[in-house]
Amino acid sequence: MPELPEVETIRRQLCTAGVKGRVVEKVLIDWPRTVDPLSPAVFCKKITGRTIERLSRHGKWLIFELDSEDNLLVHLRMTGGFYLSSGALKKGTYDRAILQLSGGLNLHFRDPRKFGRMRLGVFPLGLGPDAMEIGARQFFQTLEKTNRGLKTLLLDQSFIAGVGNIYADEALFEARLHPLRKAGTLTDDEMLALYNAVTHVIRSAVENGGTSLGDGQGNYTDLNGNSGGNSDKANAYGRAGLPCVVCKNPLEKITVAQRATVFCAHCQH
DNA sequence: GAAGACCTGCTA
DNA sequence: TAGCAGGTCTTC
Numbered sequence: 001m002p003e004l005p006e007v008e009t010i011r012r013q014l015c016t017a018g019v020k021g022r023v024v025e026k027v028l029i030d031w032p033r034t035v036d037p038l039s040p041a042v043f044c045k046k047i048t049g050r051t052i053e054r055l056s057r058h059g060k061w062l063i064f065e066l067d068s069e070d071n072l073l074v075h076l077r078m079t080g081g082f083y084l085s086s087g088a089l090k091k092g093t094y095d096r097a098i099l100q101l102s103g104g105l106n107l108h109f110r111d112p113r114k115f116g117r118m119r120l121g122v123f124p125l126g127l128g129p130d131a132m133e134i135g136a137r138q139f140f141q142t143l144e145k146t147n148r149g150l151k152t153l154l155l156d157q158s159f160i161a162g163v164g165n166i167y168a169d170e171a172l173f174e175a176r177l178h179p180l181r182k183a184g185t186l187t188d189d190e191m192l193a194l195y196n197a198v199t200h201v202i203r204s205a206v207e208n209g210g211t212s213l214g215d216g217q218g219n220y221t222d223l224n225g226n227s228g229g230n231s232d233k234a235n236a237y238g239r240a241g242l243p244c245v246v247c248k249n250p251l252e253k254i255t256v257a258q259r260a261t262v263f264c265a266h267c268q269h
Numbered sequence: 270g271a272a273g274a275c276c277t278g279c280t281a
Numbered sequence: 282t283a284g285c286a287g288g289t290c291t292t293c
Contacts, residue, residue: 033275
């Protein structure tokens with residue numbers, strides 16, 4: 001599932017592939033809800049002729065900065081991804097939108113489950129600081145203000161943007177903190193451990209080119225169709241019932257905020 | 270704060 | 282063939 005490291009990997013690859021500086025010459029929308037709330041006709045009209053000046057990211061949102069008042073904001077949700085083609089346009093089975101760029105480059109937005117979204121706006125709304133950029137002080141201040149459970153909090157994009165189910169479980173495992181632990185009960189050392197774990201887990205996943213984990217069809221692949229190099233790094237996610245890498249006791253699986261949550265009851269408190 | 274809706278393909 | 286997976290928005 002694309003979380004921050006996967007989106008960042010795609011962003012970097014789009015830069016390398018030379019998407020920057022190209023003009024959007026034509027837009028094809030195959031699944032209208034992809035561009036909801038705009039109609040495909042309005043959406044296409046607004047970005048046709050615009051130049052992609054920069055590619056940035058905040059949390060899980062990919063931002064195509066255009067030479068207009070609006071930018072193109074893309075959220076991959078669970079199964080979204082991009083790939084490029086050149087020459088004669090050939091639509092792939094799961095392509096929901098295709099941007100035909102100047103120089104004969106086609107940018108395909110592929111999304112089997114149709115949850116991904118393309119929006120027009122200056123910047124994605126309602127997000128907290130990016131997980132790669134949040135400072136320790138800001139992290140502590142937010143933790144101290146709430147008594148929500150840690151896993152729920154980590155998944156809340158208005159608290160910290162970019163952490164999803166995989167990296168939430170991995171960060172809590174690394175910090176030795178129980179997913180249901182209330183934020184307000186953490187000691188200073190525990191808050192620091194959580195901060196270090198979140199930033200370390202996210203940054204090392206970015207360095208490894210993202211993680212490909214999931215239920216099979218939702219597996220993430222990068223721009224070139226490769227799965228992430230971080231796949232064998234999971235200590236908790238997807239390892240329910242398997243021995244903890246630290247204490248060898250079987251990992252437990254519970255549901256938190258309606259998501260599968262795996263942790264070690266022996267190591268995480 | 271919890272649960273449903275949105276979707277589809279893979280697994281059991 | 283039923284159920285699961287997951288991110289976010291909507292609705293109780």
